[in-house]
Amino acid sequence: MVMKHLDKLIPMAMGLAMLTSCADNDMPFFAVTDPGTNAQYAYLNEYDVLKNYIPSTANPNFKLGLGVDAGSFADGNAQYQIAVTNFNEVTPGNEMKYASIVHDDGFMDFGTVESFVQDAKDAGLTIYGHTLAWHSQQNVKYLNSLIADRVIDTGESGEVVETEDAYVDYSTFTSFPYFVMGYTPEFKDGCMVSTYPGEWYQYFIADKIPTEIGQNYTVTLSIKTSAPASMNLQFGNWGALTDKTINTTGGVWEEITVDYTNCQTAESFVVLQPGTFDGEVQLRWTRVTHSEEEEQVVNEYLYQNDFSGTEMPGGWGDTGPSFTIEQGAGPDGTAAYKITNPKAMASYQGQFAVDFDTPLTNGEKYFVSYWIKGSGSGNLGNGLQAPNAGYASAGEFGNAAFNTEWKQVTLSCTCSRDDATRLIFSFGDFVGDIYIDDLQFYIQKPANMEPLTPEEKKDTLTWAMDQWITGIMNATGGYVTAWDAVNEAISGGDSDGDGWFDLQSADTSDDPANNFYWQDYLTPEDYVPIVTKLATQRFEEAGGDPSQLKLFINDYNLESAWDDNAKLKSMIHWIKDVWEPRGAKIDGIGSQMHVTYNLDEAAQKNQEDHIVKMFELLASSGKLVKISELDMGITGPNGTITTDQVTYEQQLKMADFYKFIIEKYFEIIPQAQQYGITQWCCTDSPANSGWRPGEPVGLWDANYSRTPSYGGFANGLAGKVIVEPSPVPGDGSDAGAAE
Numbered sequence: 118m119v120m121k122h123l124d125k126l127i128p129m130a131m132g133l134a135m136l137t138s139c140a141d142n143d144m145p146f147f148a149v150t151d152p153g154t155n156a157q158y159a160y161l162n163e164y165d166v167l168k169n170y171i172p173s174t175a176n177p178n179f180k181l182g183l184g185v186d187a188g189s190f191a192d193g194n195a196q197y198q199i200a201v202t203n204f205n206e207v208t209p210g211n212e213m214k215y216a217s218i219v220h221d222d223g224f225m226d227f228g229t230v231e232s233f234v235q236d237a238k239d240a241g242l243t244i245y246g247h248t249l250a251w252h253s254q255q256n257v258k259y260l261n262s263l264i265a266d267r268v269i270d271t272g273e274s275g276e277v278v279e280t281e282d283a284y285v286d287y288s289t290f291t292s293f294p295y296f297v298m299g300y301t302p303e304f305k306d307g308c309m310v311s312t313y314p315g316e317w318y319q320y321f322i323a324d325k326i327p328t329e330i331g332q333n334y335t336v337t338l339s340i341k342t343s344a345p346a347s348m349n350l351q352f353g354n355w356g357a358l359t360d361k362t363i364n365t366t367g368g369v370w371e372e373i374t375v376d377y378t379n380c381q382t383a384e385s386f387v388v389l390q391p392g393t394f395d396g397e398v399q400l401r402w403t404r405v406t407h408s409e410e411e412e413q414v415v416n417e418y419l420y421q422n423d424f425s426g427t428e429m430p431g432g433w434g435d436t437g438p439s440f441t442i443e444q445g446a447g448p449d450g451t452a453a454y455k456i457t458n459p460k461a462m463a464s465y466q467g468q469f470a471v472d473f474d475t476p477l478t479n480g481e482k483y484f485v486s487y488w489i490k491g492s493g494s495g496n497l498g499n500g501l502q503a504p505n506a507g508y509a510s511a512g513e514f515g516n517a518a519f520n521t522e523w524k525q526v527t528l529s530c531t532c533s534r535d536d537a538t539r540l541i542f543s544f545g546d547f548v549g550d551i552y553i554d555d556l557q558f559y560i561q562k563p564a565n566m567e568p569l570t571p572e573e574k575k576d577t578l579t580w581a582m583d584q585w586i587t588g589i590m591n592a593t594g595g596y597v598t599a600w601d602a603v604n605e606a607i608s609g610g611d612s613d614g615d616g617w618f619d620l621q622s623a624d625t626s627d628d629p630a631n632n633f634y635w636q637d638y639l640t641p642e643d644y645v646p647i648v649t650k651l652a653t654q655r656f657e658e659a660g661g662d663p664s665q666l667k668l669f670i671n672d673y674n675l676e677s678a679w680d681d682n683a684k685l686k687s688m689i690h691w692i693k694d695v696w697e698p699r700g701a702k703i704d705g706i707g708s709q710m711h712v713t714y715n716l717d718e719a720a721q722k723n724q725e726d727h728i729v730k731m732f733e734l735l736a737s738s739g740k741l742v743k744i745s746e747l748d749m750g751i752t753g754p755n756g757t758i759t760t761d762q763v764t765y766e767q768q769l770k771m772a773d774f775y776k777f778i779i780e781k782y783f784e785i786i787p788q789a790q791q792y793g794i795t796q797w798c799c800t801d802s803p804a805n806s807g808w809r810p811g812e813p814v815g816l817w818d819a820n821y822s823r824t825p826s827y828g829g830f831a832n833g834l835a836g837k838v839i840v841e842p843s844p845v846p847g848d849g850s851d852a853g854a855a856e
Contacts, residue, residue, distance in 0.1 A: 170834035180793030182206035227592035248601035295321035343396035354382035432469030467545030498543030511537030595661030618687035671707030705741030772829025779833025
């Protein structure tokens with residue numbers, strides 16, 4: 118039977134890029150390379166390509182689709198050839214979604230979409246558009262910026278105030294903490310001290326100072342030189358340093374102030390260059406400040422702790438530190454957070470931190486404030502961190518100097534990463550006790566702000582939706598005629614008690630920070646009408662034939678037994694009773710059908726009964742019906758069965774379930790309503806995949822060889838068993854895992 122397919126394989130291989138022999142063997146047939154191991158799969162060689170089994174009684178426009186990765190498809194590899202030989206439509210998994218195209222500033226890059234459309238055209242495949250509107254995979258940062266609170270211009274000017282950006286007290290140092298540029302100063306009598314080494318020299322006197330580009334800064338030194346001196350003082354960062362000359366009187370302590378304009382770095386340092394001055398230089402402290410018009414602000418707190426309870430930041434360290442809350446130790450006699458460090462190591466080897474579930478905002482200015490004292494003098498490091506990115510720094514507040522007296526500290530820095538989730542403090546180089554009280558972490562917002570009204574938010578986001586739909590329709594140029602207009606709109610619960618499931622909402626979401634619920638702003642009633650009206654208008658303007666446009670409402674769990682198909686019933690209610698009366702164009706319903714075969718016979722029978730009920734409800738809706746994302750796993754008494762565990766006997770059960778689903782589709786859905794069926798997973802899912810990891814969800818395995826699910830899928834299309842599968846070896850217990 119292998120020979121009868123050679124005439125199909127050879128011209129295809131000549132017309133398309135040849136694959137490895139392993140992959141070629143499965144396009145369009147599966148070859149058994151090791152009959153001793155894979156003999157039970159040999160029957161799969163008898164099957165033709167899937168699209169040849171589309172029944173003659175199906176809708177003449179029936180689409181047999183495959184979910185693809187646009188990049189792999191463009192490469193012309195195995196996935197491309199499987200799509201071309203077995204299917205007549207493709208759906209890109211992610212590349213047509215909002216977050217894949219819209220940047221943080223609202224710029225839309227449709228390059229991948231335009232290339233994908235051309236590739237599909239060249240292959241003779243139609244495209245199912247996935248998706249116009251959804252709450253997931255949105256550019257949340259950009260969309261939230263559109264509806265952020267606005268600043269009200271009061272016409273009043275604030276008072277000009279001086280803000281401290283850094284204060285370095287050298288009496289707290291015991292060793293030089295900065296990068297060494299050929300010379301290392303000493304610390305004695307509470308000062309940083311340098312003496313002429315016999316040649317030109319320089320050294321850092323402050324580092325990691327948070328600065329703003331374009332701002333003016335003032336550096337002030339408490340300095341004493343053994344004789345009059347003229348020295349150079351640098352401020353800025355590598356590639357953007359500004360040099361100024363300072364002149365000292367000699368023999369007396371004095372404060373010298375130097376102004377630097379138009380800073381060009383987000384983090385700065387100060388370098389003193391005594392050069393060839395052959396005397397001694399002493400520094401007590403260095404201070405960096407800037408002046409700005411005081412803005413009336415309000416603090417928005419992300420974390421506050423006065424340690425009156427039991428909650429405290431988590432800590433760790435190679436130094437063996439301990440962390441407790443000590444009653445009566447605070448500056449006002451209340452509780453304080455106490456860190457005890459028994460030995461000195463590097464600063465980062467003793468730390469405590471506050472972690473956040475939601476990432477901090479890149480480019481946002483954050484503030485940390487607390488009261489601090491110690492059993493001696495030292496420095497506490499303060500910063501932002503991205504633990505999931507190799508503990509990368511995401512911004513430095515600088516060090517907070519402390520001694521045996523209570524002192525209030527307020528520091529600020531700008532977050533420099535999108536994935537920062539930690540406020541971290543470092544103390545590993547200090548030996549003794551550190552006390553912290555009234556720890557606060559916050560951002561500041563202008564006090565003269567007001568939120569947009571609901572009407573303004575709706576209007577703004579309608580504009581944003583229009584921009585998006587206009588762009589994607591222009592990029593596809595009318596070639597994509599069927600779309601998920603709205604994806605996964607229906608929730609799984611009825612909070613208002615009206616008998617119908619509500620729409621998804623931030624109010625009921627498990628992850629509102631990483632999703633954007635358009636329906637919360639456009640309103641549940643107008644959400645779908647707005648999307649479909651825009652889609653219809655912009656499709657025609659982009660050159661599409663309006664009579665060919667088909668818009669679907671797509672969702673998952675429409676076949677669920679647990680709710681007796683209540684989600685589907687609710688969807689039909691929203692379509693018929695809410696959205697269409699408001700002018701929505703809804704041509705079809707997409708049922709994702711990410712199903713799982715259940716080895717429990719009663720549970721499996723219940724699942725099958727509700728699949729039948731789903732098809733009956735869909736048929737009665739009068740809408741086009743698409744199985745939009747069909748794939749299948751398998752579960753047993755111990756949970757999910759992975760690809761390396763599944764037996765041949767279990768694979769045959771999955772194949773029968775595929776046959777059941779597809780047969781019931783053609784049996785129950787009237788011909789005029791049969792839009793099509795899309796298989797979501799081409800191959801079994803890798804163990805490290807983000808989608809059903811390690812599960813046998815493909816019609817092909819990882820080596821692009823047909824699985825029994827392929828046979829079941831083909832049987833379902835044909836409405837009969839095309840080829841009897843090989844018998845299960847023994848009683849099935851020795852079938853072994855699939856190769």
